[in-house]
Amino acid sequence: MTPDTSRPAAPVVEIRGVDKTFATATGGVTALEGIDLTIRAGEFVSLIGPSGCGKSTLLRIIGDLTGPSAGDVLVNGKPAHRARLDRDYGMVFQAPVLMDWRTVSRNVELPLEVMRYSKADRRERSERLLDLVELAEFGDRYPWQLSGGMQQRVAIARAFAFDPALILMDEPFGALDEMTRERMNLELMRIWRETETTIVFVTHSIPEAVFLSTRVVVMSARPGRVNRVVEVDLPHPRTFDTREERRYFELVTEVREALRGIEEVAVVDEVIDARIRAEGIA
């Protein structure tokens, strides 16, 4: 149950020499340069860094929502594109992105419908997943009847519904208030341990990254590079008290030190963000 970092598990994500360049009116902007990263089964890896370090772009490359300009990404030993077609990963965005014409349980069932699960199977899974995120009695509600935190829990249930080997989360709690966020962190910890999934998690928050992760990947901006990888050796299960342990503070400090000196370059960020939006899903 407890992830054992000393014994290497099978790699789920292998990133080899990935570059990403966005073309702009004034020439190319290098979003990512020379990224090498291996994520093993059962790991919880956070990507953290200043805006514009390309952490979201890296996540989107792993998920084949955009392609790298150079380098290779293997998911479960397959090219990312193949892995997407094989439905190897679930996504959670900063916004819940629930469909307002579907009830909560029908939202959780959406990927299962797309993947042609039987009706009984869909029902069983959505009940189990809603139970897991503690929304069992809200299945018949509509998303707008839930709070922001509850909506995000529905989105998490939806991502886990088809048991993907890999979950990609792009600042899933970024829009929530601090109290809700801490509670969601605890819940995500529990869900991750119960489902034994591999999670790649993009965040702006150092405490969140340290609390959740087995490893924190600290990235620098312009161009986006892996600056440092911090192993988080906090014991599991992590609880509310974990945030008051000395080792926790040491690790938070370590990540903060690694981030120090990395400037935020707002203009470049905006250019990259605009590119990402413009690229859309074409």
Place this chain on the structure above:
Amino acid sequence: MTASASATALPPGLVAPAAGRSRRRPALRQAFLLGGVLLLVAIAWEALKWLAGDPWRIALGAFTYTHRPPFTLRIASDISLPHLWTIVGTLFEPVPAGPPLWIFLTGAALYTLRTAFVGFAAGALLGLGLGIVFVHSRFLERALVPWVVGSQTVPIIAIAPIVVVALGANWVSVAVVATYLTFFPVAIAAIRGLRAYDQRAGELMRSYAASTPQVLWKLRLPASVPYLFSALRVAAAASVVGTIIGELPSGIPEGLGRAVLNFTQYYVTSPERLWATVVACAMTGLVFVGLIRVAEAFLTRGRHRPAAF
């Protein structure tokens, strides 16, 4: 008033009060509002006649009084603007060799409504089909949308006889004329609506490796429903107009089109009949739009945004 105001002011994410009573009240208020407007129009109508219409005799038992308006305006004469009670009264007088006018008009309206519905259904399907094709093919969109827009610049009154000659003087060709007016707003709304989905929801579907039909069926079509319905309401009204215009050259005796033609000929002697027919046409359109509104309420139940009328 305050209950519904606070319900709409709720920030997203908060649980709104249960629907039911609070939902029915705006409908009642709407009815009062419409009735009030109708009353104001009636007052303005009769006030104009009082000031500038033809003289009229008011008889209350033995007492009679002849009102002579101080001014004279042609638009307020009894030929241009019959008294409202004359219009209402004529509804209960029989048409030549037939039932009372209101029964005649109701029959004509139902006949026209049936044809309009067929034309509307065909137009809605055609418009939606075109929209689906256009959002999946930029090439076809660029090649065909200008023609679709161009089709609507041709006056329907010129198209109708051509269609009737080509397809025969029957209700089918009339429905085709209605289709011609109906498909356009639906096609334009479908193009917009089918593109109006949340881009991140599109990425979500992509991450599920959803097929194009699955994206259409589970994301794009449901997301376009509010757009489609505002177009369908316009289309419903347009289909009634199209049907009535189509009925004119086709010589179909049962519909409102013939009633319009007939009572136009007798306008100088009894203008109130044409006015009554005009009201019947308007009511027919309103009934159709109302049916669409009910269908929309049914299809979008549970959604957060109540669609505007």
